[in-house]
Amino acid sequence: NAGVTQTPKFQVLKTGQSMTLQCAQDMNHEYMSWYRQDPGMGLRLIHYSVGAGITDQGEVPNGYNVSRSTTEDFPLRLLSAAPSQTSVYFCASSYGQGADEKLFFGSGTQLSVL
């Protein structure tokens, strides 16, 4: 199993550009989420999904969109990139509610907005 795969690993954008960060998992997990991590900070939740067709906002959702058309994929869209969105982005997934409730994280996407 590949686990949680994020692409790209690095990206540089100009202010105002849009792009999509990809996240895919092959563990048939119901739950998926996106976090951002800024220097010296913990992870902050952007958006999450409890299953295909269902998404909800986290702590810092402004400027980002998500959709969950399949169980496997949970892309994060930056609508109009801003320098404040320069960060490292992590995607995570987990089983549903149960004894194995633990998050599996991808290796991250480092995004710079100039």
Place this chain on the structure above:
Amino acid sequence: DAKTTQPPSMDCAEGRAANLPCNHSTISGNEYVYWYRQIHSQGPQYIIHGLKNNETNEMASLIITEDRKSSTLILPHATLRDTAVYYCIVRVFGGSQGNLIFGKGTKLSVKP
């Protein structure tokens, strides 16, 4: 979910046990204690979780006080590869996975 308090940093000698404390004085009866760690700039990694009994797995042990207001993560024989930021999180079991809130954690430095 209840908040946690962790020291910002700790040192540990290689081969010794690393004991990482966490205070969660406002924890509710149905909230679990979770530990994750983040090595350098990698994605966080699950370590262990528990409700009120002590837990042990291949990575670590979790000791929860009887009143559940604090806990300690123990790495029995720390290695240089255990140098990481360790996050203590409390949350309701079975709640939305998207609502796992990470604080700033404890930066553990394992020294030769």
